[in-house]
Amino acid sequence: MSDLQLQGLRKTYGTNVAVENLSLDVRDGEMVAFLGPSGCGKTTTLRMVAGFVSPTAGTIRVGGADITDLPPNRRDMGMVFQSYALFPHMTVRGNVAFGLKARHVNAAEVPSRIADALKLVGLSGYEERYPRELSGGQQQRVALARVLALRPKLLLFDEPLSNLDAKLRVQMRHEIRSLQKEVGITSLFVTHDQEEAMTIADRIVVMNVGRIEQAGTPDEIYDAPQTRFVADFIGTANLIPGQVADGRFRSTRGFELPLPDGAQASANEIVLSLRPEKIDMVAPETPESVVATITRVTKLGSTVEYAVTLASGDTLVVQKQNRSDRNNHEVGGQVGLLWSRADARLLP
Amino acid sequence: MILAAANLLIGLFLLAPMIVVVATAFTTTNYPVFPPVGFTFKWFHEFLSNTDFTDATQRSAVLATVSTLLSTALGTLSALALARWRGRGQQAVTMFMLSPILFPTIVLGLALLVFYSRVGLSGTFIGLVIAHSVVTTPFVIRLVLAGLAEFDPSVEEAARNLGAGWWRTFFLVTLPLIRPGVLAGAIFAFILSFDELVITLFLAGPGMQTLPIRIYTFVEYSSAPTISAIATVLIVAWVAIGVPVYARFLSIRHK
Numbered sequence: 001m002s003d004l005q006l007q008g009l010r011k012t013y014g015t016n017v018a019v020e021n022l023s024l025d026v027r028d029g030e031m032v033a034f035l036g037p038s039g040c041g042k043t044t045t046l047r048m049v050a051g052f053v054s055p056t057a058g059t060i061r062v063g064g065a066d067i068t069d070l071p072p073n074r075r076d077m078g079m080v081f082q083s084y085a086l087f088p089h090m091t092v093r094g095n096v097a098f099g100l101k102a103r104h105v106n107a108a109e110v111p112s113r114i115a116d117a118l119k120l121v122g123l124s125g126y127e128e129r130y131p132r133e134l135s136g137g138q139q140q141r142v143a144l145a146r147v148l149a150l151r152p153k154l155l156l157f158d159e160p161l162s163n164l165d166a167k168l169r170v171q172m173r174h175e176i177r178s179l180q181k182e183v184g185i186t187s188l189f190v191t192h193d194q195e196e197a198m199t200i201a202d203r204i205v206v207m208n209v210g211r212i213e214q215a216g217t218p219d220e221i222y223d224a225p226q227t228r229f230v231a232d233f234i235g236t237a238n239l240i241p242g243q244v245a246d247g248r249f250r251s252t253r254g255f256e257l258p259l260p261d262g263a264q265a266s267a268n269e270i271v272l273s274l275r276p277e278k279i280d281m282v283a284p285e286t287p288e289s290v291v292a293t294i295t296r297v298t299k300l301g302s303t304v305e306y307a308v309t310l311a312s313g314d315t316l317v318v319q320k321q322n323r324s325d326r327n328n329h330e331v332g333g334q335v336g337l338l339w340s341r342a343d344a345r346l347l348p
Numbered sequence: 349m350i351l352a353a354a355n356l357l358i359g360l361f362l363l364a365p366m367i368v369v370v371a372t373a374f375t376t377t378n379y380p381v382f383p384p385v386g387f388t389f390k391w392f393h394e395f396l397s398n399t400d401f402t403d404a405t406q407r408s409a410v411l412a413t414v415s416t417l418l419s420t421a422l423g424t425l426s427a428l429a430l431a432r433w434r435g436r437g438q439q440a441v442t443m444f445m446l447s448p449i450l451f452p453t454i455v456l457g458l459a460l461l462v463f464y465s466r467v468g469l470s471g472t473f474i475g476l477v478i479a480h481s482v483v484t485t486p487f488v489i490r491l492v493l494a495g496l497a498e499f500d501p502s503v504e505e506a507a508r509n510l511g512a513g514w515w516r517t518f519f520l521v522t523l524p525l526i527r528p529g530v531l532a533g534a535i536f537a538f539i540l541s542f543d544e545l546v547i548t549l550f551l552a553g554p555g556m557q558t559l560p561i562r563i564y565t566f567v568e569y570s571s572a573p574t575i576s577a578i579a580t581v582l583i584v585a586w587v588a589i590g591v592p593v594y595a596r597f598l599s600i601r602h603k
Contacts, residue, residue, distance in 0.1 A: 052505055072508040085506035089524045098520070099510030146510065156509075 002063045002153040002186050003028045004049070009058035011044050018044040020210040022058070026188070026203075031180050033189045033201035037233070041210040043158060046190045050156050051075050062153055073102070078147025078185075079156040082163060084139045086131040092118070092142050093127040099150045117149035120179065137168045144176070148183060155180065155187040161196060173199045194234050198222070206230050228347045231273040238316045239347075240272040249346065255312035257290070259346070271347050276305065276319035278343040281329065282336040289336025292316070294329050308335065366583060373576035380573045391577035401578065404562035411473070411558060412541040415480035419541075420534040422481065423488025424526070430489070431496040442493075449486045456482065457550035464551060471553025479551050480541040487540065488533030495529020535594060 004026040011019040019041040026032050034042035047053040049060055051072030059068045067075055078099075087095050096114045105113065118124050121141040131139055140160055147155060157176070161169045177200045180187050191197050197204050198218040206213045206221060206229075213233075214226045225231035232239060242251035249272055250256045257272075284291050295315070296307035299322060306318045306329060318337070329335055368382045376386035395401050430442050448456065460479050461470065469475035503525065507517040523530070545560040552561060563575055 050505075050509060052508075071513075072505070073511050073513050075509075076511075077509065079506065079509040081502045081506060083500055083502050085500065085502040087503060087507075087521055098507070098512070102507075102511035102513075102516055143506075146506075150510065 004186055005061040007059045010056045012056045017210050022212060026186055028186055029184045031187045031202050033191055033197035033204045034207060035191055035194060035197040035204050036207035040207040042190045042207050046156055046158055046188055050077060050079050076152050077154040077156055078150055078152035080143050080160045082159040084143045086139055086142055088131050092129050095142055096146050096149050099146060113149045117145040120148055121145045136164050155185045157189040159190055228271055231347055236276055238274045240314055242272060251314050253312045253314050255310050255314045273345045273347050276317045278339055279318045280338040282338055284334040284336045286336040289338045292335055292337050294331050294333045297331055369576050369579045372573050373580040375573055379571040380576050391573045394574045395577045401562060404557045404559045408542050408559040411476055412538050415477045415541045416534050416538040419481040419485040419488050419537045423485045423533055424492050424530050427489045427492035431493060445489055446486045448482055453546040457547035461550045475551055479547050480544055484537035484540045487536045491533040492529040495526045499525060
């Protein structure tokens, strides 16, 4: 019932284009993460949905109803802010009650709605505390309870975990995800943290300079990036510039290999994208392997990163698990590289 | 230690005139002397039984109250608008709004006199209210702006998002959070208006003597310690009413 449709959304500030022709359908109950570097338009998009920014063009529909021109207080959405945005002069109870009163929820129902919401976020017993008496994580839980108590049609998260320390951030990710599944409310989650997006979302929308680069499940985004930007922004990727000729990929430096499955031949400048962890290191004489020389070894704790140079001069990064019985290669050593054809992707 | 001693000295320096004034209010001589000679309440009686003085005090209190209400409302709204202004011109307009602080009051008084005689406001109570507000509003703006510096605007957005309209957001969220600045501005405005002499001299009509004008004309022909008694009453009133209000509301109370 509460699906969200964005159609041709556009926002300009003077000659500055913040969001350009953005269209997206979000299914009922789906959690969609907007991911991108700062200034990519993800927050502007969220603020247009919330009603704090009015679009220059386009429409926003919730459950089929056009809400593009409704003021924020009549949109029936719950937003969780990066700064928590709790009311410092009200208790936890006062904070949660605020929205219920503003929306004229039946007074007899208010206490139980507050209790339910606080129980949901694990803060029962904190009713009389003031925000400044709570930790950052607890404050963000109050902010969550405050919007959940309203049972809104849509939950909007604006980088809600950025102000928390690293460990708590990881824990809260899972909590928010399981809470969202439990209540089943359609949600948008803005973040610049790709791990956060991959943990929390059913679908990730990668944005860059006001446009959607790619929208898909976390797996699709990671394993099948559609553009150079997505391959580079999500995780790390070896990007080798080159051309397609005679059914083979030929790098600018002269390294050649058969086209990946399903790749379309094109004479234009393209890049070959290959994730560092998808490359196997084998003995140099292994059939079909590409011989390379190790030029750098970096231990990253749980993984080891190797920089290797091919005969053509192209450099690749290879990432392996840090295991004492394997992958013990040293600088100057020769190795053979193998990868599955499907993992090498040609991108425009 | 040195800082504490310096503080004590500065405190004494600031308090000394007040001590002298209060002491001279009780002298039995016909002019203020320090230390006072003898002890009498005569000058207080002189002040309170003189309708010229009491009328003027009442008029000043009413004038200060009305102009404080006006300038606090205008100054708060103006500060809110200035604090939210993103982009060009914000600095320039802020400076412009604050400029009456820098303007010599005697020039302002003259300018208002010329202007009022054209629009028919000279010698009216409302004319005085407006004139005082011109002087006091910039101080309200300044103090509310200072309070807004640490105001998180997303708190207002949260209120709107939770379903609150403009009024509910303003009165239940914004105003309680900027209250210290607003109150400091109001207190400042009241004191400035109550004490205002120069502009009022230009604009007050006959029979509209405020307390500062009454004192000013009084000291022109008399040196009786009555004015010391008036000053003492004002100081006591300030300590009894102003200070507790200041202390009670100047911090946001979370508890």
